[in-house]
Amino acid sequence: MNDKALKKITLLLVVLFLTFGTMIPNKNWVQAASGTPPKVININRNLPLDEKTNATSITYLVTFSESVTGVDSDDFILTTTGNASGRIASVVGGGTIFQVMVNDITGVGTLRLDLKPSGTGIVNGDGLAIATGYTVGQVYTVGTAPTIITQPSNQTITAGGSATFTVTATGDATLSYQWQKGGINIVGATSASLTINNLQTSDAGDYTVVVTNEIGNVTSNAATLSIKPATVAPTITTQPSDKTITVGGGAIFTVTATGDAPLNYQWKKGGVDIAGGASASLTINNVQISDAGSYTVVVTNAVGNVTSNTATLTVTPVPVALEITTQPSNQMIIAGGSATFTVTATSDTSLSYQWKKDGADIVGATRASLTINNVQAGDAGIYAVVVTNAVGNATSNAATLTVMPAPTPVDPTPGNGDVEVEPTQPAPVNPTPTVPTQPTPSVPAPTDTVTPPADNTETTPPLEVPTETPSVEQDILKLVKLDLPVGLVEGSVTITINKETGNLVITSTELNNTRAATITIPVLTENANKILKIRTANGLEAVAYTIKDGKIVVQLHKAGELVFVDANIDLTDISNNQFRSDIEMLAQRGIFTGDNGKFNPTANMTRAQFAGTLVRALGLNETATSFADVNSSTWYAGSAGALADLGLMNGESGAFNPGGKITRQQMFAVLSNLLEAKGIEASNDLTGDFKDASKVSDYAKPHVSILIEIGAVSGDNGLLKPQENVTKGQMAKVLAKVLAKVEAL
Numbered sequence: 001m002n003d004k005a006l007k008k009i010t011l012l013l014v015v016l017f018l019t020f021g022t023m024i025p026n027k028n029w030v031q032a033a034s035g036t037p038p039k040v041i042n043i044n045r046n047l048p049l050d051e052k053t054n055a056t057s058i059t060y061l062v063t064f065s066e067s068v069t070g071v072d073s074d075d076f077i078l079t080t081t082g083n084a085s086g087r088i089a090s091v092v093g094g095g096t097i098f099q100v101m102v103n104d105i106t107g108v109g110t111l112r113l114d115l116k117p118s119g120t121g122i123v124n125g126d127g128l129a130i131a132t133g134y135t136v137g138q139v140y141t142v143g144t145a146p147t148i149i150t151q152p153s154n155q156t157i158t159a160g161g162s163a164t165f166t167v168t169a170t171g172d173a174t175l176s177y178q179w180q181k182g183g184i185n186i187v188g189a190t191s192a193s194l195t196i197n198n199l200q201t202s203d204a205g206d207y208t209v210v211v212t213n214e215i216g217n218v219t220s221n222a223a224t225l226s227i228k229p230a231t232v233a234p235t236i237t238t239q240p241s242d243k244t245i246t247v248g249g250g251a252i253f254t255v256t257a258t259g260d261a262p263l264n265y266q267w268k269k270g271g272v273d274i275a276g277g278a279s280a281s282l283t284i285n286n287v288q289i290s291d292a293g294s295y296t297v298v299v300t301n302a303v304g305n306v307t308s309n310t311a312t313l314t315v316t317p318v319p320v321a322l323e324i325t326t327q328p329s330n331q332m333i334i335a336g337g338s339a340t341f342t343v344t345a346t347s348d349t350s351l352s353y354q355w356k357k358d359g360a361d362i363v364g365a366t367r368a369s370l371t372i373n374n375v376q377a378g379d380a381g382i383y384a385v386v387v388t389n390a391v392g393n394a395t396s397n398a399a400t401l402t403v404m405p406a407p408t409p410v411d412p413t414p415g416n417g418d419v420e421v422e423p424t425q426p427a428p429v430n431p432t433p434t435v436p437t438q439p440t441p442s443v444p445a446p447t448d449t450v451t452p453p454a455d456n457t458e459t460t461p462p463l464e465v466p467t468e469t470p471s472v473e474q475d476i477l478k479l480v481k482l483d484l485p486v487g488l489v490e491g492s493v494t495i496t497i498n499k500e501t502g503n504l505v506i507t508s509t510e511l512n513n514t515r516a517a518t519i520t521i522p523v524l525t526e527n528a529n530k531i532l533k534i535r536t537a538n539g540l541e542a543v544a545y546t547i548k549d550g551k552i553v554v555q556l557h558k559a560g561e562l563v564f565v566d567a568n569i570d571l572t573d574i575s576n577n578q579f580r581s582d583i584e585m586l587a588q589r590g591i592f593t594g595d596n597g598k599f600n601p602t603a604n605m606t607r608a609q610f611a612g613t614l615v616r617a618l619g620l621n622e623t624a625t626s627f628a629d630v631n632s633s634t635w636y637a638g639s640a641g642a643l644a645d646l647g648l649m650n651g652e653s654g655a656f657n658p659g660g661k662i663t664r665q666q667m668f669a670v671l672s673n674l675l676e677a678k679g680i681e682a683s684n685d686l687t688g689d690f691k692d693a694s695k696v697s698d699y700a701k702p703h704v705s706i707l708i709e710i711g712a713v714s715g716d717n718g719l720l721k722p723q724e725n726v727t728k729g730q731m732a733k734v735l736a737k738v739l740a741k742v743e744a745l
Contacts, residue, residue, distance in 0.1 A: 037128040039065045043113050043137030046099060052141045052215045054172075058086075060100045060113040060137065067095045068122050068130065075120040076100055079135070082109020082173065082214075084142050108143035108172040108214060143172030145216035152209060152223035157199050159230040166193040167220050169211040178210045201227050233304035234259035240297065240311035245287045246390060247318050254281040255308050257299045264300045269293050289315050319390045322347035328383065328399040333375045335403055342369040343396050347389040354386045377403050480504065481520035493517045504562045511557055513620045513642055519554045521562070530564040531588050534619070540565065542590035542616040544739070558621050571599045579729040582736035591616045592732065601729030605667075608636035608658035611649055613731065614670070615639040617739060620646075627656035634658070648673060665700040665722035667731060668713065671738045672703035680706060680741070690715050696722045712737035 045051065046061040062071075073088045080086075086105040093099050100113055117133030150168035157163045169175055169192075179189035182205050186194070196203055206222040238256035245251045257263055257280070267277030270293050274282065277297075284291055292315040297308045326344035333339045345351055345368075355365035358381045362370070372379055380403040385396045480495055493508040504521065511517055532552055534543045540563065544555040554562070571587060571594045574580045583599060586592040591613060592599065605613075612635070615622065622638020623645055630637050640656050643649040648670050651657065686705040687693040696704055700722060707713040712734045713720070 035124075035126050035128055037131040038068050038122065038124040039130060039132060040115050040134035041065055041096075043115070043134060045138045045140060051139065052145070054142065054144045054215065056105045057089075057101065057103045058105065058111070058140055058142075059102070062093075062098045062100055062113075062115070064096045064098075064122075064130075066124050068124050069094075070121040070123055071098050072121075073100070075116055075122060077114050077116060078102065079112045079114050080107075080109055082143075083107035084109030084111055086111055088113075105142055109141070111140045111142060113137055141214060143213070143215045144170075146171035146175055146211040146213055146218045148211060148218055148220050151221045152194075152207065154224045154226075156226040156228060158228045159199055159201065161199050162195060162197045163199060163203075163225055164193055164195045165207055165209070165223055165225075167209045167211065168192070169218070171211070171213045172215060173213045176212045178212070180208050180210065181205050183208075196225075199225075199227055201229075203227060229260075231303055232259045234263055234299040234301050234306045236299060236306055236308050239309045240282075240295065242312045242314070244314040244316060246316050247288060249287050251284045251287050251291070251313055252281055253295055253297070253311055253313075255297050255299065256280070257306070259299075259301050260303060262301065265297055266300070267295060267297045269295050271296075284313070287313075287315055291315055316390075319349040320347065321391045322351060322387055322389045322394055324387060324394055324396055327397040328370075328385065330400045330402075332402040332404065335376055337375050338371060338373045339375050339379070339401055340369055340371045341383050341385070341399055341401075343385050343387065344368070345387045345394070347391075349390045352388045354388075356384050356386065357381050372401070375401070375403050379403055479522045483518040483520075485515050485517065487515060488517070495519070498561060501561070501563075506556060506559050506562070508559045511559060513557055513623070513646055516555045516557045516619075519556060519562075521552045521554065530566055531590070533563050533565055533590060534558065534560040535563050536560040538622075540590070542619060544617065544619040546740075555619060557619050571597065573598045574601055577601045577729055579733045582732040583729065585736055586613075586617070586732055589617075591735075592728075599728065601732070602727050604661050604725040605728050605731050606658065607649070607656065607660045607662055608634075608640070609728070610662045610667070610670075610731070611639040611643050611658075612636050613735070614648070615642050617735060618674075625656070627651055627654065629655045630658060661725040662731075663722065664720070664724055664726045664730070665696060665704065667726045667734065668707050668722075669700050669703040671712075671734055672706045674738055674742055675706050675710065680710070687720065690720045691718045692720055692722070696720060707734065707738070710737065710741050712741070 041063040043060050043062050046059040048055060048058065062076075071091055071093075073091050076088055076091075078086055078088060084105070084107040086102040089101045089103040091098055091100050102111065102113070105111070112135075114137065115130075115134040120130060122130040146169045148167060148169045150166070152165040152167050155163045155165070165179070167177070177190050177192055179186045179194040194207065194209070204225055204227045206224050208222050209220045211218050211220070234257050236255060236257045238254070240253040240255050243251045243253070253267070255265070263280075265278055265280055267274045267282040282295065282297070292313050294310045294312055296310050299306050299308070322345050324343060324345045326342070328341040328343050331339045331341070341355070343353070351368075353366050353368055355362045355370045370383065370385070380401055382398045382400055384398050387394050387396070477495060477497065482493060482495060484490070484493060488510050492510045493506065496505045496507065497503070498505050504519075506517070506519070508517070532543060532545055532554065533540045534556070535541075536558060541558075541560075543562075546553050571583070574583050577583065579601060583592060583601060587594070587599070614620075615638070620642045623641040624632065625637050625641035625644060627640055627644070630640050636658055640649065640651075640658070644651065644656075649656070681702075684705070685701050686708040687696045687701050704713060704720065704722070715721075
């Protein structure tokens, strides 16, 4: 290059510098001016607007706080997740709003457009540069949503077999699966295939699968699973049993079998087919000695056959009728002694005995003799025995037991030696007991001696007068009213008086949880402030009752002795509780019990506590439970069994869940059943007046409405709170209202 050319190039550079160098400042040369610098207000999705997209090109809208210049693609960066990527292609716009286009989007994940924190060259009209970046703009989630290529297909499988449903799907990133039956998720069914083993009829239904990735999800077509009954060979569930029949009688052998129909039967004797013996039972009339032998039956269907166990028929000769040769005799016994009745009978077969008193069987009295020790006045009556053999039975003559009061002994006068006490009643027929010469420990000697009269005639000491004479008992019993439920006859429930305590004793074997006797008792002055309970073999128990017109009306599901007890309440944590009066009333009756002097009214009530409370409130009998999670030795086992028997608390899948909580609507449903049993129904749905009526399950609405109608449920600030767990205090309020309503009917 020569000097002339070099000079031209130098001159050109100088001109360019003078022309443009001062007009286009370097980005790093921008000087801060006075005032507020501009900033980004937001960076939002523009095209498309939806967050999730499978587009390969997207645009963001960038909004500044004021008009700016110097905005270009180098001012921005893409922040991504997963393997998503893209390229900032262009920036268009002006003033406060600019559109940034991102092209060549690939992968799966998220994209966010950020403004660099520095070095952008973006300035406002005063030349002030933007001071900060922006990293909180809206995000695009990019990729392809799942698509199902192969749908699961219908299946028809025999019971006991296996079924497999399969789906094939495509889509970006990892695909997840959730199989459903009837729209309900199947626990653990989260792969592309679903296998069900040992199919049962309950497995039949419609199955679908939901395939999901980060972009979206898709649900498959429904695939129907149909179950065919399994082909089953015969199985004998009840074998024929041995028979012992008297000549001339009839014998019936029966078998019970299961398996695919039709089932065919063939009875055999000694392995040989019996003509006409082709049903599930074999009847032999007018049995003879020749019919004795071994019998079996072969049960057959299209799949196979099975032979029963052998049943032996034993044939006995006709027995001779029995004859009573020695009849029981009358007895006259002093109270405290022993009485023995005896019968003798002849027969060529075994004999059985059943003694009766006044026509009623005596439990356990099944021998040829009957002995009664420590005879008391209540043992007096007419005794007989029914003797039975294979031919028939015979009833003995009646024998009367007369019980005389025991004489009161007299202290011997010093120096007089032995004193003989004359009985005030006729002497017993056989034998006459001898009074001991000295008082025995069982008969305490009186503290005072008897002074003979002036004429020295011997006197007989008076007998002890019972504290309650029969006439007094009869007068009391006349004031007691007994109403029997449908199904019980007169005499199935009896009421007597305990002479020692003066309490009423109810005797019956017919009362149970579904059958209660109603007893009306006058309230005596001394019992006015006491609580009525019943004493059974389990001790003192609560009993369902109310007081009307000065009389107590008792609902009894069990026999026992009615006892008045003091109403002592010692619960230290209910004094300021809003449900105090209800808690005290239920505690007085023994329906609620405290724990170390506390009731804990705000504690949630467990299912076990709820069951125990309800059984005590209704005076029900505890019964055995079959719940798998309830040990028979636990305190609540009998209560769980009783409520399950009545259908009030059924558990779930064989479990009672005793520690689980009771929701308010569950409590409403159970307690309203007591009112429904009395014919009380709600006139209409009353839950709509509450703000959270939509949270009440459909099954519970009629139950809740009943309780609202009788004033047992009033809500809390316009809320029913049906799904919340019920507290012990809340339970006390509703139960007290329900019992009051039931007892008033």
